Amino acid sequence: MRMVNARCGRAASRPARRSLATGMLVVCAAVGLSGCMSSKDDKMDVMALAAETDPADVLYNQGLANLNSGRLKEASRKFDAIDRQHPYTEWARKALVMKAFTSYRSGDYEEAVTASRRYLSLYPASDDAAYAQYIIGLSYFRQIPDVTRDQKSAARAVAAMQEVVDRYPDSEYVEDAKAKIRYANDQLAGKEMQIGRYYLERREYLAAINRFKRVVDVYPRTRQVEEALARLTEAYYAMGLTQEAQASASVLGQNFPDSQWYADSYKLLQSKGLEPREGGAGSWFADATRKLVGA
Incomplete structure (x- = not known):
């Protein structure tokens, strides 16, 4: 662990230093740091941590505000804070699906899928279950490459979007899910055609x-x-x-x-x-x- 700034140590008495060191260790453990620094960034992290102990509704609204302003990292941080500080509450449920959406918007598709699947495991019958499943499909869909490359993401997108169609037939996401299934299937068929043409050219x-x-x-x-x-x-x-x-x-x-x-x-x-x-x-x-x- 990096040594605490020496000036802090000289300015305090031995009991005071002991108390200060204990307090800083608590803060460091809370924010998950491997070392303690007295930089401006660290002070901002401590302030952010303190803000994340706000009531769940305050954190949720802050997350939405950050999301609407394009501050996606900060929005994700707020939704995570609700999950940590207020688990198994209605706010935690809402924050989890918003965490999935924020990750999707950030291009962190793996995290979006993980958060959505966690949501579905915890709240399979909720009103937002269809949306969580839709986010999984979107996350795979956005990773579909051109037809010359492996189409694993296309196959996963089809499977995930088919779940939307089959399990949530009355949801508002069904029509778009069907459209994306058609596109992804066309990619999969296109890959088969590419391979078939290759064999045909080789007279196989x-x-x-x-x-x-x-x-x-x-x-x-x-x-x-x-x-x-x-x-x-x-x-x-x-x-x-x-x-x-x-x-x-x-x-x-x-x-x-x-x-x-x-x-x-x-x-x-x-x-x-x-x-x-x-x-x-x-x-x-x-x-x-x-x-x-x-x-």
Whole structure:
């Protein structure tokens, strides 16, 4: 521990020094410092600590004021103080969800998720439970990278936002949750397409086909489906599996007749005197047609 300023020690008598040292140790322990300094910043920290012993409603309103003024760190500090000083109160409940929101606004998404999950574990039936779940979804959503990178955050965003839709169907957050699910699913489908195109370029056709089929099976409502069906036609055609190529093009034509992808697939088949043709009953292509028609 850093030595206390020597001038303070010379100015006090031995009993007084002992009392002063004890008082400073108490303050240092309270604010979690590893050393005690007499700087201006330390004095401000002590003053802030004293302010954080205010009544819960005062701290809460101070937190809101700081939040509205953009002083997010100070707002978070006020909400934390309520949790420490007034646990298991209604103010602590309100402060916890505001702590989650403040962390989200600050870009501290990990803390936002942690605070929201803690809120849901403590107050699962409260009026703000839907909001806490929504914050979890938003925190993951804001971390979705471009489609060339790992889409783990997109998958987590979908799962979290689906919880909003399923568990809180009457909440005001449902429509936005659905919109974000659509976007995140499109990212996930886009990642599958990127990998599938990679395999297709390397002529690893079976691996490519599996990726393109997954887009149709798992993400039928995304804008990636048109290309996925066209790429399936291309891959099957390259393998000499003309019936499968015709069936893929047929699914594409039935669902997206005005698509450029369909025009390209039709032209590819025509180069060998072929045309789109429906797959047999019970085939993957028949199932895909039904799935997309209902999408």
